[in-house]
Amino acid sequence: MQYILTSAFASNANSGxxxxxxxxxxxxxxxxxxxIKHHPILEFKEGRKVRFTFDGKELEGYEGEPIxxxxxxxxxxxxxxxxxxxxxxxxxxxxxNCSSCLMTVDGRPNVRVCxxxxxxGMNVITQKGKGVLLADK
Amino acid sequence: xSSLLTSEICVVGAGPAGLxxxxxxxxxxxxxxxxxxxxxxxxxxxxxxxxxxxxxxQFAGMRGIDIAKLLADEVSRDPSxxxxxESQVVGFYEDGTLAIEKDDSIQFLKPERxxxxxxxxxxxxxxxxxxxxxxYGAGAAQTLMNVYGVKPGNRVLMIGAGNIGLxxxxxxxxxxxxxxxxxxxxxxxGGYDVHARKIQRAGIPILTSHTIKEAHGTRSVxxxxxxxxxxxxxxxxxxxxxxxxxxxxxxxxxxPLTELLWQxxxxxxxxxxxxxxxxxxxxxxxxxxxxxxxxxxLAGIEEASSAMIEGVVxxxxxxxxxxxxxxxxxxxxxLAKNELEALRQGPTGQKVRQGIRRLMALREVGxxx
Numbered sequence: 316m317q318y319i320l321t322s323a324f325a326s327n328a329n330s331g332x333x334x335x336x337x338x339x340x341x342x343x344x345x346x347x348x349x350x351i352k353h354h355p356i357l358e359f360k361e362g363r364k365v366r367f368t369f370d371g372k373e374l375e376g377y378e379g380e381p382i383x384x385x386x387x388x389x390x391x392x393x394x395x396x397x398x399x400x401x402x403x404x405x406x407x408x409x410x411x412n413c414s415s416c417l418m419t420v421d422g423r424p425n426v427r428v429c430x431x432x433x434x435x436g437m438n439v440i441t442q443k444g445k446g447v448l449l450a451d452k
Numbered sequence: 453x454s455s456l457l458t459s460e461i462c463v464v465g466a467g468p469a470g471l472x473x474x475x476x477x478x479x480x481x482x483x484x485x486x487x488x489x490x491x492x493x494x495x496x497x498x499x500x501x502x503x504x505x506x507x508x509x510q511f512a513g514m515r516g517i518d519i520a521k522l523l524a525d526e527v528s529r530d531p532s533x534x535x536x537x538e539s540q541v542v543g544f545y546e547d548g549t550l551a552i553e554k555d556d557s558i559q560f561l562k563p564e565r566x567x568x569x570x571x572x573x574x575x576x577x578x579x580x581x582x583x584x585x586x587x588y589g590a591g592a593a594q595t596l597m598n599v600y601g602v603k604p605g606n607r608v609l610m611i612g613a614g615n616i617g618l619x620x621x622x623x624x625x626x627x628x629x630x631x632x633x634x635x636x637x638x639x640x641x642g643g644y645d646v647h648a649r650k651i652q653r654a655g656i657p658i659l660t661s662h663t664i665k666e667a668h669g670t671r672s673v674x675x676x677x678x679x680x681x682x683x684x685x686x687x688x689x690x691x692x693x694x695x696x697x698x699x700x701x702x703x704x705x706x707x708p709l710t711e712l713l714w715q716x717x718x719x720x721x722x723x724x725x726x727x728x729x730x731x732x733x734x735x736x737x738x739x740x741x742x743x744x745x746x747x748x749x750l751a752g753i754e755e756a757s758s759a760m761i762e763g764v765v766x767x768x769x770x771x772x773x774x775x776x777x778x779x780x781x782x783x784x785x786x787l788a789k790n791e792l793e794a795l796r797q798g799p800t801g802q803k804v805r806q807g808i809r810r811l812m813a814l815r816e817v818g819x820x821x
Binding site for chain 1: 491515598601602
């Protein structure tokens with residue numbers, strides 16, 4: 316089972332999601348292992364699950380959580396490739412400040428996925444290089 | 453260009469400092485616009501599951517997450533505070549206009565006073581492969597697990613035994629994550645004893661006079677080499693040890709997020725004890741740019757308790773400068789300043805006291821860029 320926290324962000328999550336969750340379970344989708352199951356202080360609550368694609372693969376996450384969280388929970392740590400030395404880069408600051416997590420989302424490059432919220436059907440791609448602005452294409 | 457919005461006081465950042473600044477200015481009768489880049493108010497309080505020490509007036513014994521809720525509720529239900537969430541201040545023009553980005557468009561706001569409470573960012577540490585995925589700021593790891601319920605990794609090496617390193621190590625255990633060790637370059641633990649003892653009781657070694665030599669891994673962190681440091685912080689030959697970890701958390705300090713202050717033209721000085729470049733300010737937390745106030749970590753790295761009181765001082769002072777007056781004003785301001793002083797007493801406040809002394813001395817002689 317997966318949970319999200321009620322503490323802060325879950326107040327924005329869609330309630331009434333139980334039906335969707337159990338329907339997805341019924342479809343045989345495997346719950347991932349990167350989520351905290353039990354916590355001595357924080358309360359956990361199920362939220363609305365959404366699907367998105369990462370480099371063409373279908374993954375699941377919770378609506379409204381940062382894209383980086385959904386990816387991390389699914390075991391994805393490499394988010395971009397550095398422009399010059401082509402080194403793998405990932406999550407680092409979680410406040411949209413360090414540029415380590417820039418990805419291409421729905422065709423838009425340089426999206427800070429540590430603060431960009433996940434929505435149903437998003438197309439998330441590992442960014443290679445500096446990215447091309449839509450206006451320049 | 454979209455129309456120019458106006459406001460009496462704009463508070464940038466809704467963490468502990470910004471929330472208290474907004475509430476205090478509102479108490480004086482001022483109209484406040486509170487802007488924050490996040491969905492939820494509270495800044496980094498929203499992930500602080502530990503109970504605060506603080507002082508009598510500053511929520512001692514409460515968890516940060518609950519303080520965030522309390523303060524957020526207070527501003528949210530107040531009609532004299534306009535709250536703009538998911539809105540990032542991206543520009544501070546010379547004439548005092550703020551550029552605010554929301555939903556991919558820019559709005560312009562020209563407030564009569566600005567209180568900057570943008571907080572801080574975590575420091576990097578230089579070592580080979582420090583850019584590998586799996587090397588995370590300790591606070592970032594804390595956000596992953598305490599706000600979003602996602603494990604930062606399976607086995608963590610914590611770098612830094614200040615309060616953040618110690619507290620996050622303990623919270624990792626609470627989240628079901630293994631902590632291999634906590635390293636500290638200094639010969640002694642920097643954080644409070646009570647936190648250090650808690651994680652030692654849980655069986656986590658704290659290696660003082662140790663630091664990371666190198667991280668290893670192809671696509672992400674697979675293990676790390678650490679080594680001992682001598683009294684001059686030089687590595688001790690043949691002291692290497694290996695830790696099999698998939699995550700390395702850096703808790704090696706914070707630096708003020710001062711970009712907006714630089715843009716505004718506030719005079720800045722480098723004060724190592726305050727975390728780097730900090731704004732020159734008077735004792736009412738007004739910068740050298742008239743009408744621009746500061747509070748919290750952006751004014752100098754300290755902690756949430758003092759950030760809240762700095763918010764009170766800045767909020768009261770900004771409202772007062774607009775001509776607002778209430779009966780208890782002088783007394784409230786005096787109490788807040790006393791509380792700040794009390795918080796900075798003792799050995800744990802030494803660094804901050806030294807930093808503020810240096811800041812004020814530099815201001816006296818007209819330093820700053």
